[in-house]
Amino acid sequence: METPRMFRWLxxxxxxxxxxxxxxxHFGEMLEEGRHIFDAASNAFLGGVDPSVVEEDLFxxxxxxxxxxxxxxxxxxxxxxxxxxxxxxxxxxxxxxxKDAERIGDYCxxxxxxxxxxxxxxxxxxFKDLVDLKNQISHLMAEARGLYMSQDEPQARDFxxxxxxxxxxxxxxxxxxxxxxxxxxxxxxxVLCYRYFKRVVAHTLNIVTSIVMPVDKLxxxxxxxxxxxxxx
Amino acid sequence: MAEGWxxxxxxxxxxxRLLLVLALLAGFLVAVKLMESSVKLVGADTAKKLFExxxxxxAGLAVGILxxxxxxxxxxxxxxxxxxxxxxxxxVESAVxxxxxxxxxxxxxxxxxxxGHITRSAEFRxxxxxxxxxxxxxxxxxxxxxxxxxxxxxxxxxAAALAGMLDIGGVDYDSPVKAFIGTLxxxxxDVITGPFGLERWGxxxxxxxxALILIMISLTWITxxxxxxxxxxxxxxxxDVLGKSGLLGMxxxxxxxxxxxxxxxxxxxxxxxxxAGIITLEVAFPITLxxxxxxxxxxxxxxxxxxxxxxxxxxxxxHLLFNVTGIAIFYPVxxxxxxxxxxxxxxxxxxxxxxxxxxxxxxxxxxxxxLLGILxxx
Numbered sequence: 236m237e238t239p240r241m242f243r244w245l246x247x248x249x250x251x252x253x254x255x256x257x258x259x260x261h262f263g264e265m266l267e268e269g270r271h272i273f274d275a276a277s278n279a280f281l282g283g284v285d286p287s288v289v290e291e292d293l294f295x296x297x298x299x300x301x302x303x304x305x306x307x308x309x310x311x312x313x314x315x316x317x318x319x320x321x322x323x324x325x326x327x328x329x330x331x332x333x334k335d336a337e338r339i340g341d342y343c344x345x346x347x348x349x350x351x352x353x354x355x356x357x358x359x360x361x362f363k364d365l366v367d368l369k370n371q372i373s374h375l376m377a378e379a380r381g382l383y384m385s386q387d388e389p390q391a392r393d394f395x396x397x398x399x400x401x402x403x404x405x406x407x408x409x410x411x412x413x414x415x416x417x418x419x420x421x422x423x424x425x426v427l428c429y430r431y432f433k434r435v436v437a438h439t440l441n442i443v444t445s446i447v448m449p450v451d452k453l454x455x456x457x458x459x460x461x462x463x464x465x466x467x
Numbered sequence: 468m469a470e471g472w473x474x475x476x477x478x479x480x481x482x483x484r485l486l487l488v489l490a491l492l493a494g495f496l497v498a499v500k501l502m503e504s505s506v507k508l509v510g511a512d513t514a515k516k517l518f519e520x521x522x523x524x525x526a527g528l529a530v531g532i533l534x535x536x537x538x539x540x541x542x543x544x545x546x547x548x549x550x551x552x553x554x555x556x557x558x559v560e561s562a563v564x565x566x567x568x569x570x571x572x573x574x575x576x577x578x579x580x581x582x583g584h585i586t587r588s589a590e591f592r593x594x595x596x597x598x599x600x601x602x603x604x605x606x607x608x609x610x611x612x613x614x615x616x617x618x619x620x621x622x623x624x625x626a627a628a629l630a631g632m633l634d635i636g637g638v639d640y641d642s643p644v645k646a647f648i649g650t651l652x653x654x655x656x657d658v659i660t661g662p663f664g665l666e667r668w669g670x671x672x673x674x675x676x677x678a679l680i681l682i683m684i685s686l687t688w689i690t691x692x693x694x695x696x697x698x699x700x701x702x703x704x705x706x707d708v709l710g711k712s713g714l715l716g717m718x719x720x721x722x723x724x725x726x727x728x729x730x731x732x733x734x735x736x737x738x739x740x741x742x743a744g745i746i747t748l749e750v751a752f753p754i755t756l757x758x759x760x761x762x763x764x765x766x767x768x769x770x771x772x773x774x775x776x777x778x779x780x781x782x783x784x785x786h787l788l789f790n791v792t793g794i795a796i797f798y799p800v801x802x803x804x805x806x807x808x809x810x811x812x813x814x815x816x817x818x819x820x821x822x823x824x825x826x827x828x829x830x831x832x833x834x835x836x837x838l839l840g841i842l843x844x845x
């Protein structure tokens with residue numbers, strides 16, 4: 236039965252208008268911006284575009300990510316003041332994953348800084364692997380946003396397994412570059428790129444982990460037997 | 468526990484909650500009616516003698532402050548005052564300072580809430596200033612308007628004129644609501660005077676106690692249930708008002724307070740936001756002023772239950788006019804607007820440096836001075 240219009244303001248008729256839904260929308264925007272800044276920075280690093288072309292857009296996007304994080308923090312305080320502790324765990328999770336989304340922006344800026352000083356070469360031994368990795372991470376970030384919105388647990392566990400594999404791939408490449416004779420020009424820049432890619436994946440993973448893990452276990456994925464097993 | 472109630476209330480379907488609010492509202496009006504009837508029961512002369520003690524405006528002001536501090540709700544105090552005026556046992560002139568006192572007394576609640584931030588100095592300084600700006604605004608308004616009222620009666624004359632204009636529209640008639648409330652109140656009175664066999668004083672005291680309990684229970688639960696119904700609206704309104712114009716803030720303050728029937732809820736919501744630095748005193752101030760206007764709805768509702776609608780409506784309108792006039796004096800001119808904010812900031816700075824100031828302030832302002840006022844001016 237349709238609720239009379241005059242009574243609509245009285246209740247949570249549409250959960251889309253609740254405070255938590257508002258935060259979720261802003262968080263979704265953060266993730267979209269995160270993917271955008273990641274694509275821009277890694278394209279600049281890998282030579283897809285000239286760094287100076289994306290500079291303005293990249294820093295504006297980072298600013299917007301920071302603005303959204305502050306907005307979410309304000310919304311959390313207001314939500315807590317109005318609703319008390321009823322939805323406290325959800326608010327704490329939001330606080331934590333908004334920080335993750337903000338850190339993605341920071342790592343992308345670091346990557347952009349590297350792009351500005353690095354000599355690009357498509358003949359580089361690691362070029363193809365990095366491009367491939369970049370595409371996978373970009374896809375993963377888009378998937379993370381969808382998963383966060385749908386809160387699909389089985390899909391989240393599958394995501395965690397795949398993201399864990401990407402992290403291990405980055406670690407292996409870093410070890411390889413540190414141990415072996417340099418097979419690439421400017422190996423430090425390549426090591427840092429793998430490191431930043433790994434960190435972006437780690438923060439994206441933290442966000443998806445929040446779908447299946449309680450608030451006290453967030454950010455400690457490798458110490459949790461359940462999720463550690465699911466990675467193997 | 469508030470959170471426990473809040474979660475449980477959220478599980479009740481909203482139409483049921485709405486019906487509960489209507490039932491509680493009826494309970495509130497029955498209580499006001501019962502209060503009125505109890506005063507009539509002891510006889511006009513006796514009741515008048517009782518209120519002679521507060522004939523002095525300063526004693527009335529002090530009674531208003533103390534009564535509100537005790538029950539932690541200006542809505543309860545003003546509803547009782549309206550009931551007494553409606554019964555014809557308390558004059559509008561004597562009731563005006565009491566209403567002003569109720570306005571001051573209600574601001575203790577958010578000041579107490581701000582003490583929760585005491586372990587973090589910067590946060591406490593902001594929160595305490597955010598809470599006490601309400602106290603200072605109310606105090607300043609009383610300092611300006613009480614002498615004006617004593618010497619000219621401007622407020623109650625204006626309210627009476629306004630009530631007279633509304634009367635043309637037919638306020639003073641036997642509405643079905645009044646008849647229904649009267650029947651319920653008569654039923655309770657019959658129970659007290661019938662099976663229990665209480666007469667005059669005994670019955671009057673029993674009815675007053677029953678009325679006070681019913682007023683407090685009904686207002687407490689109206690506030691709780693309405694809060695559960697409009698929580699998301701309140702949250703969105705607060706989110707939307709950040710950084711917006713003062714008038715919008717005032718409107719938000721009015722709407723939230725009218726919805727939950729409690730200015731303390733609105734002003735106490737603001738305290739943690741100010742403490743956390745989410746909103747500034749300048750943004751919170753108009754919301755607080757809106758809450759002052761919104762809270763006058765309770766007295767206006769209480770009028771529905773009274774016999775002498777004219778005087779009851781007059782005192783309810785005095786409450787409204789007092790707050791509106793205070794805003795008209797202190798809000799539009801930036802230099803005047805700053806006064807309560809600066810006073811609150813200074814007190815907060817003192818209280819942050821030495822916590823004894825909190826005790827001195829609360830004790831002096833809300834207990835010692837009102838008690839002294841009653842002793843000196845009764």
